[in-house]
Amino acid sequence: MRNRRSQTARAVIAGVTLLAIVAGFLAVYCWPRAPRPTSPAGGGTRLAAAHPRSAPSLATPEAAPDDALRGAPDAMVYHPRDTSEWQGMRVNMSMRAFCRGAKSCGLAAACLDGQCGPCTSDGQCGDGERCVLDHCVLASNVHCRSHRDCSADGALCVLSGYSSDPRGNADMRADCLVPRGGKGLPDDLPLTVGIPAPAPEVNSGALMDSVRRAAGNAEQAGVAH
């Protein structure tokens, strides 16, 4: 049986097929590619880091002007504590710093949902710290957590106070305290040496005026001399 396709049709089909093959070859192997960025070790592309500007030179220390004082009728809210416990060092809830990380707060506070505040459990404090009376205290310095840990005779579990390290608890202790007796100041108590303050500026014009007035007053002639 003779093939009924015309020679033209055959040619078209063959041409299209050949063209498709060639096009496919070219697309796969010869098409221009988008440049690939170089991936740094350990990760893919990253956002450019924010490079800090050079810090400006520190302003000359100066006294804050008197008008910097503001009497703000802010309501100070302190975290409540069982009244049977020591009532010292209650946490001010109206001034709470932001934080990031268990030990990022000062005043021995816990970092709770991004804000410093009173702890309620050891897990809210950092490694090696325990929660005592709303504060994170180094475990080695905890000798009580409640008045119930102390002897009778009205003893309370008290905190010794904030220390001046950034965390605020390097020297802080939790100890039982019987509210009787005391401890005197050390014999060699050092007294702070004051720094001489700058003398007040002299208004030379006003000074001369006062001298002239005194020179004209018989009673004050001695002063003028």
Place this chain on the structure above:
Amino acid sequence: MTTLDAKAPRSAGRWNLSPQLAGISVLVALTLLGFVRQAHAFCNPDTDPPIPCTVNGQDGERTCQANGQYGPCSVESPPPPPSSGTVSGTVAFYQNQGNFCPSTRSCTGATYLQSQYQTNMPIAETKVFIRRASDNATIGQGVTDSTGRFTISWTDPSATGNIVANFIWVGEHKDGRFAVRTSSGGQWIFWTPSLTLNNTVNTNIGTWTWGTAAAPNSLANVYDGAYHMWAFGLSQSNRMNAFFTGLSIYAFDDVCPTSCANGPSNRVTLDTNSPYSPQGRIMHEMGHIASYKGSRDQSFTQVGGCEFYSYPSTSCVTGSGWNLTSAEWEAAAFEEGVATHLGDVCLYRAFATEPHTCLSSSSCGTGSFNIESSLGTTCGTDQNRWPLNHIRYHWDNYDSISDYPGENLSRGMWEVVDTLNAFEPGTENRQKDEPFLRVFGLTVTDDLDGRSPVDFRDNWITWGTDSSTQLSNNCGSPGD
């Protein structure tokens, strides 16, 4: 079927291709085209979703770009950490308080010297904060040490680089023992101008001083007076460590023209003339609070009625007051003596040779009044009602210097508050509310000489210490 026959000679001009072979070729071509699409990521940015990928073991994705091609494999980067760091520095104030020990006298045992007066002294042991300049949000908190130095860590979650902030302090003792408040109980804020804090490192902001010789800062001076009272005096007592906390110092209000203390409210109110006379004002008033906190159950009925200051009248004489050498009913003289003594203790150690007490914005004049002196056992009329002589009685129990035969007590200041605690509750003799009587729930004045130095001495005897010699050598007391 026509097939390609490699061996058959081809007719010139003619090239035969079978349909099957053509179909296969088209299929291959289409398949290659599909791979092309995949390899060169031809895509529609509006409709084609990202393609998962991996780079260096980390999962990422390739997103269709505007040019119709998929971009490179992109791994999601963690956000940069928020700004944080530390800030350090020192805070100070211009010291303008009186009651220093003058260089013209022996200052052995004195804790506040003329060499410190009118110099820049540290703002010691106070709470300090860092506030974001844009909205005053608190981003750091800490305390100063006894030299006024601090190092605070801070965090600003809204920033990733350097920030602008203010340093502030608020007049509150680091451990909450006391706080200087406004006349309505609000919070004072002492601040610096805005400062740039460097991300991830420490920023030293230097020394900031409040007040000058031309314009001393009254509030900073009050804070220091209160700090001195606590650090050099009251903190020695376990009872005060347990119960003296949260005191509010209202500054300034002339509702009490010469300042006053309210134990139940745990409040001191300072008059406008008070800031530079600490011994007779902030220290004395804190002494009243200490007396209140020292008493049994940390309370007693304070003697404040006008009649107690109206001796010899038994009823109120309008305008009555008191001073160190005024004769008063013993209930008032004793309480004023205790409060003054507790302030004196913070200014002079037990081995001081010339301790003085007075109301002054400078120094006490020599002899006005030397609390080491004793008038002896024979005194003028009503000198046994002078608060000054009761102060000298307490001093002789405390000091380590003997100036008459039998003066051999040298007791810690805590024994004053512990002995006050020894007074039993009640209104009977030797009890803490002896000046009063309770009738059908009302409290009325009953014994104007109740709660006197005699009661103090006798309660102390119960606890094992007899100070009769000290009392009699300071004119004694008409109380019973």
